Amino acid sequence: MTLRLEINQIWKSYPGQEVFHGCSFSFEANGIYALIGPNGCGKSTLLRICALLEKPDQGEVAFYSGDQKETIDLNLKRRISLVLPKVGTFNTTVFKNVAYGLQLRGRSREEIKSKVDRALQFVSLSHKKKQNALTLSSGETQRLGLARALVIEPEILFLDEPTASVDQKNTEIIENILRDIKKDRRSTIIMSTHDQDQTKRLADHVLKINQGELQLLP
Amino acid sequence: MESIINGFQAAFYLIVGLNRELLGIIFLSLKVSGLALLISTIFALPLAALLGLKRFPSQGLLITVLHTLMGLPPVVVGLFVYLILSRSGPLGFLGLLYSPSAMVIAQTILAFPIVCSLCHSALIGINPVIRQAAVSLGASPFQVSLAIIREARYGIMSGIIAGFGRVMAEVGAILIVGGNIAGLTRVMTTTIALETDKGNFELALALGIILLGISLMINFLLHWFQKKKI
Numbered sequence: 001m002t003l004r005l006e007i008n009q010i011w012k013s014y015p016g017q018e019v020f021h022g023c024s025f026s027f028e029a030n031g032i033y034a035l036i037g038p039n040g041c042g043k044s045t046l047l048r049i050c051a052l053l054e055k056p057d058q059g060e061v062a063f064y065s066g067d068q069k070e071t072i073d074l075n076l077k078r079r080i081s082l083v084l085p086k087v088g089t090f091n092t093t094v095f096k097n098v099a100y101g102l103q104l105r106g107r108s109r110e111e112i113k114s115k116v117d118r119a120l121q122f123v124s125l126s127h128k129k130k131q132n133a134l135t136l137s138s139g140e141t142q143r144l145g146l147a148r149a150l151v152i153e154p155e156i157l158f159l160d161e162p163t164a165s166v167d168q169k170n171t172e173i174i175e176n177i178l179r180d181i182k183k184d185r186r187s188t189i190i191m192s193t194h195d196q197d198q199t200k201r202l203a204d205h206v207l208k209i210n211q212g213e214l215q216l217l218p
Numbered sequence: 219m220e221s222i223i224n225g226f227q228a229a230f231y232l233i234v235g236l237n238r239e240l241l242g243i244i245f246l247s248l249k250v251s252g253l254a255l256l257i258s259t260i261f262a263l264p265l266a267a268l269l270g271l272k273r274f275p276s277q278g279l280l281i282t283v284l285h286t287l288m289g290l291p292p293v294v295v296g297l298f299v300y301l302i303l304s305r306s307g308p309l310g311f312l313g314l315l316y317s318p319s320a321m322v323i324a325q326t327i328l329a330f331p332i333v334c335s336l337c338h339s340a341l342i343g344i345n346p347v348i349r350q351a352a353v354s355l356g357a358s359p360f361q362v363s364l365a366i367i368r369e370a371r372y373g374i375m376s377g378i379i380a381g382f383g384r385v386m387a388e389v390g391a392i393l394i395v396g397g398n399i400a401g402l403t404r405v406m407t408t409t410i411a412l413e414t415d416k417g418n419f420e421l422a423l424a425l426g427i428i429l430l431g432i433s434l435m436i437n438f439l440l441h442w443f444q445k446k447k448i
Binding site: 051053074077078081082083084086087088089090091100101104105148149152 | 345347348349350351352353354355356357358361365368369372
């Protein structure tokens with residue numbers, strides 16, 4: 001059963017800046033949610049809070065399988081994943097980078113090999129699997145980040161500006177990958193973006209962050 | 219000038235002829251320094267990981283102390299270990315003074331702050347996005363620490379090699395606690411000092427050449443590890 005995410009009365013502030021005041025929303029399973037808003041409005045912060053990388057000052061992030069509320073522990077954290085704008089590639093081969101999440105979960109060598117090969121094929125990086133990940137271009141690095149997250153089959157995939165620093169060709173490749181995920185109903189995707197056209201091309205739901213509150217656009 | 223050339227010639231024959239005394243001295247040097255490095259690394263790595271990956275009170279003070287200890291004068295360490303191990307010292311009953319064990323203890327104390335500080339620097343130099351990436355992929359806190367240590371591996375190796383360089387070239391501490399006893403505690407650096415005093419330059423030069431060779435090898439290794447960091 002796919003995870004569902006709810007945020008209730010989230011408050012978050014940094015010194016001199018209140019980012020969210022009492023922000024609530026329920027993300028249904030499957031589909032693509034696009035978070036939009038001006039620079040510094042809190043898109044990345046919201047993604048990090050939802051992906052359990054950061055705690056809100058007040059309020060609750062809750063995950064549900066059907067009607068059952070899930071306990072927030074390592075098992076739950078392993079059912080979601082966040083791809084950051086700076087991917088954070090490990091200084092090793094592309095293959096080992098993608099295999100990392102599966103190794104953490106104690107998967108067998110055969111399973112790791114077949115899943116990583118499939119994930120690399122999915123993001124068109126099979127030909128670079130033996131290359132050191134630090135030598136990839138920014139577009140390839142972003143695709144590597146996607147493969148690394150996708151290989152662990154997250155039920156909710158958070159993407160922070162996935163195409164912000166990549167060229168047109170890589171943007172198209174990444175958008176096609178996201179469409180494929182959506183078509184297969186494999187994960188719920190919650191992504192932040194600056195690109196209005198991309199929002200139209202990809203998103204099922206558009207959420208605007210406006211003065212610390214979330215607003216669902218029609 | 220002639221004596222230098224003659225010295226080099228004699229040194230060459232000693233090296234090529236695999237002189238027994240020379241080999242014994244080299245072997246003891248490597249044994250003492252290698253063991254000191256191993257022991258210091260065993261203690262330094264966990265402390266470096268603790269200082270680099272966790273937050274706790276007095277952490278800054280501890281790091282400052284470690285950095286200060288990097289510049290420990292070897293003769294002071296030698297004197298300190300001598301006082302501890304001498305017959306009237308607290309560990310005098312062990313009878314370790316003027317033995318290779320005393321030299322290992324002194325060199326361990328010298329290597330520890332260097333290995334620990336450099337490993338700590340390597341760990342804190344890792345980009346914070348690595349930690350976030352590991353967490354976002356489902357790593358437990360322990361697995362996150364392992365991921366950071368793995369990322370810092372070349373820096374850590376550089377730290378260990380730098381520690382080895384320091385103890386291999388050290389003379390003051392081991393001279394005080396080892397006593398430079400032929401066949402027992404005489405190592406490369408102390409032999410060079412002694413033979414130079416005696417005017418016996420052949421053996422001193424031979425050992426000097428070998429010590430330089432080892433130094434060169436260490437630096438090649440260090441350079442290789444630093445290049446691997448990309």
